[in-house]
Amino acid sequence: MVKKHVEVGTTAVAMAMRQINPDVVAAYPITPQTAIVQTFSQYVADGKVNTEFITVESEHSAMSACVGAAAAGTRVMTATSSAGLALMWEILSVASGLRMPITMINVNRALSAPINIHCDHSDSMGARDSGWIQIYSENSQEAYDNVIQAVRIAESEEVRLPVMVMLDGFIISHGIEEFKTLEDDEVRNFIGENKPKYSLLDIREPVTHGPLQLFDYYFETKRQQADAIYKSRSVIEEVSRQYEKLSGRSQPIIEKYFTDDAELMIIVLSSTAGTAKSVVNELRKDGLKVGLIKPRLFRPFPYFELAEALKNVKAVAVLDRSCSFGAQGGPLYIEIRSALYELVQKPLIKNYIYGLGGRDISLENIRSVYSDLEKIVKTGRVEKPVSYLGVRK
Amino acid sequence: MVSLKEIVKKERKLSPGHRLCPGCGASVVANMILWATDDPVVIGIATGCLEVSTTIYPQTAWEIPYIHSAFENAASTISGVETAYRALKKKGKIKENIKFVAFGGDGGTYDIGLQALSGAMERGHNMVYVCYDNEAYMNTGIQRSSATPLGASTTTSPAGSVIPGKLQKRKDLTYIMTAHKIPYVAQGSISHWRDLVKKASKAFEVDGPAFLNVLSPCPRGWRYDSKLTINIAKEAVTSNFWPLYEVENDNWKLTYKPKEKTPIENWLKKQGRFKHLFKPENTHIIDEIQNYIDNDWENLLKKCGLQS
Numbered sequence: 001m002v003k004k005h006v007e008v009g010t011t012a013v014a015m016a017m018r019q020i021n022p023d024v025v026a027a028y029p030i031t032p033q034t035a036i037v038q039t040f041s042q043y044v045a046d047g048k049v050n051t052e053f054i055t056v057e058s059e060h061s062a063m064s065a066c067v068g069a070a071a072a073g074t075r076v077m078t079a080t081s082s083a084g085l086a087l088m089w090e091i092l093s094v095a096s097g098l099r100m101p102i103t104m105i106n107v108n109r110a111l112s113a114p115i116n117i118h119c120d121h122s123d124s125m126g127a128r129d130s131g132w133i134q135i136y137s138e139n140s141q142e143a144y145d146n147v148i149q150a151v152r153i154a155e156s157e158e159v160r161l162p163v164m165v166m167l168d169g170f171i172i173s174h175g176i177e178e179f180k181t182l183e184d185d186e187v188r189n190f191i192g193e194n195k196p197k198y199s200l201l202d203i204r205e206p207v208t209h210g211p212l213q214l215f216d217y218y219f220e221t222k223r224q225q226a227d228a229i230y231k232s233r234s235v236i237e238e239v240s241r242q243y244e245k246l247s248g249r250s251q252p253i254i255e256k257y258f259t260d261d262a263e264l265m266i267i268v269l270s271s272t273a274g275t276a277k278s279v280v281n282e283l284r285k286d287g288l289k290v291g292l293i294k295p296r297l298f299r300p301f302p303y304f305e306l307a308e309a310l311k312n313v314k315a316v317a318v319l320d321r322s323c324s325f326g327a328q329g330g331p332l333y334i335e336i337r338s339a340l341y342e343l344v345q346k347p348l349i350k351n352y353i354y355g356l357g358g359r360d361i362s363l364e365n366i367r368s369v370y371s372d373l374e375k376i377v378k379t380g381r382v383e384k385p386v387s388y389l390g391v392r393k
Numbered sequence: 394m395v396s397l398k399e400i401v402k403k404e405r406k407l408s409p410g411h412r413l414c415p416g417c418g419a420s421v422v423a424n425m426i427l428w429a430t431d432d433p434v435v436i437g438i439a440t441g442c443l444e445v446s447t448t449i450y451p452q453t454a455w456e457i458p459y460i461h462s463a464f465e466n467a468a469s470t471i472s473g474v475e476t477a478y479r480a481l482k483k484k485g486k487i488k489e490n491i492k493f494v495a496f497g498g499d500g501g502t503y504d505i506g507l508q509a510l511s512g513a514m515e516r517g518h519n520m521v522y523v524c525y526d527n528e529a530y531m532n533t534g535i536q537r538s539s540a541t542p543l544g545a546s547t548t549t550s551p552a553g554s555v556i557p558g559k560l561q562k563r564k565d566l567t568y569i570m571t572a573h574k575i576p577y578v579a580q581g582s583i584s585h586w587r588d589l590v591k592k593a594s595k596a597f598e599v600d601g602p603a604f605l606n607v608l609s610p611c612p613r614g615w616r617y618d619s620k621l622t623i624n625i626a627k628e629a630v631t632s633n634f635w636p637l638y639e640v641e642n643d644n645w646k647l648t649y650k651p652k653e654k655t656p657i658e659n660w661l662k663k664q665g666r667f668k669h670l671f672k673p674e675n676t677h678i679i680d681e682i683q684n685y686i687d688n689d690w691e692n693l694l695k696k697c698g699l700q701s
Contacts, residue, residue, distance in 0.1 A: 050484070057508060064466035071460050203491065208455050208459045
């Protein structure tokens with residue numbers, strides 16, 4: 001039976017965690033993730049889960065304890081934001097390098113300095129090469145759905161990699177929305193039993209985790225890891241298909257919104273896609289051929305799907321909620337521009353950096369982007385490939 | 394009672410053939426600690442000499458389940474492993490009684506790993522943390538740590554024409570760990586193996602966290618002939634530089650009292666890292682070290698309810 005809830009996004013995530021009922025959670029509170037940890041602590045205190053909750057003294061130890069607990073063959077989860085993710089940075093690559101199927105929720109928040117508690121994607125974009133699968137959620141419903149699927153993806157025999165699920169800080173984490181949940185049994189059947197490999201607690205088959213590999217073996221290990229995240233695409237698609245059967249909610253790798261005949265396209269991650277969709281609705285009424293693409297996956301990057309979806313488009317605007325300082329544009333833009341390279345007929349492409357430190361992105365901002373694209377198509381050139389949206393001069 | 398006859402019959406946990414230097418104290422520390430329990434043990438090691446020298450892929454010297462994650466997180470990594478064990482035990486998925494031990498050098502324990510250690514101890518994980526203290530970052534080439542004693546020359550506190558080696562006293566980590574009010578804290582030395590194995594055995598048996606600080610002489614870093622390791626360790630104890638004691642549920646106990654205190658000068662003289670202290674302009678540092686040792690010893694005796 002479908003249950004409807006009207007709650008903040010952190011509750012949606014905590015509810016998913018309750019249903020997953022992981023063996024171990026190791027987490028440290030940080031704004032705006034805090035409510036996830038608090039709500040989950042209450043579930044532990046009330047016996048609604050039989051999780052062992054490690055109240056670590058830092059995010060570095062949170063991720064370290066997750067690695068230890070995963071190596072010991074348990075199902076492990078954590079959650080963080082911003083500085084917390086940055087403090088974990090060293091152990092993120094240990095988790096992926098040791099092929100630990102950890103599920104982490106990252107509530108996106110800007111990195112210091114200046115210190116700021118609001119949403120942008122600089123935290124998770126900074127971790128984009130850490131070897132984690134990265135899934136972005138538009139709203140509370142998607143965050144709930146993605147967290148459940150992440151467990152299956154991470155633990156899949158072909159993948160065995162950690163997965164990071166993103167939702168926008170405050171906008172989604174603290175925004176009240178309606179979302180639907182599955183039954184507890186449905187979730188537990190869907191994720192199934194954790195089948196650990198090479199557990200540290202298997203004392204009859206002792207295994208050495210984390211040995212020293214130098215120039216003679218390290219490269220092969222990393223190559224295998226690269227292959228694993230590449231191959232995870234088909235697993236992610238299969239898990240999404242099965243989840244759709246269960247929930248009735250489709251979550252493709254890239255969501256296409258009015259793209260079939262679209263000439264002007266915006267590509268954006270997470271909650272801003274919701275804002276952009278309402279502008280698309282509005283402009284479509286005016287007869288403009290506008291569309292929107294929202295990648296759900298950032299790692300592995302869906303470049304085939306994006307190139308395919310953009311091959312007949314005239315102009316593309318990529319909206320990045322983070323800055324790759326000194327680069328040719330934002331992280332999403334750089335990837336998409338590269339994905340288009342093989343196309344014979346490439347669309348014109350422009351990058352907008354927007355919403356840093358939680359700066360609001362309005363309908364008017366999105367309208368101005370489509371209107372820029374119209375001009376670009378008319379003139380046939382992109383004057384300024386990278387500009388800033390919603391910033392004072 | 395610990396007997397050598399029994400110990401030699403025990404199953405090996407760390408195989409010979411690892412690549413630690415001849416005369417290294419670390420593998421001796423590891424073996425002595427691991428002798429102390431007959432239960433299966435899972436071990437986690439911080440980045441450092443003991444880690445790199447025992448797990449060069451595709452080989453491993455460990456006959457027991459082992460994990461290395463990073464430099465500063467042996468305590469938090471093992472706290473995750475131990476928690477996983479409790480989670481599975483609660484669900485009836487594990488029957489055995491397994492012990493958990495983390496090893497770190499003084500770099501991974503006194504310095505970069507102090508926070509993770511403190512957190513793990515405060516949370517009360519049922520684990521033993523062992524610091525093999527060789528008084529500097531030996532794995533990266535003898536750089537000073539907060540465990541490096543006053544006056545020692547290291548590659549980042551070198552004795553020069555202006556500065557006579559390390560200018561600061563060493564941190565008293567064992568004392569810091571007693572402030573965590575955990576069930577068991579002890580200081581041991583490989584020269585007093587019976588005392589050390591007994592302490593390790595207590596550490597494994599208590600319900601909750603235990604911390605052992607074990608002096609681990611390093612021929613390369615301390616600059617002495619590798620055959621002298623045990624002698625050097627012994628004289629650290631008889632000079633009261635490294636007293637042997639334990640704190641069990643807040644109860645301080647001296648476990649060994651030298652019959653006659655040996656002067657620190659004799660111990661310093663045997664090690665190249667203190668060579669410069671014997672120049673006339675630096676001998677006052679030797680007096681200073683002796684004063685510190687005497688003062689610390691008096692304080693320790695008081696804590697143990699003893700008189701000098």
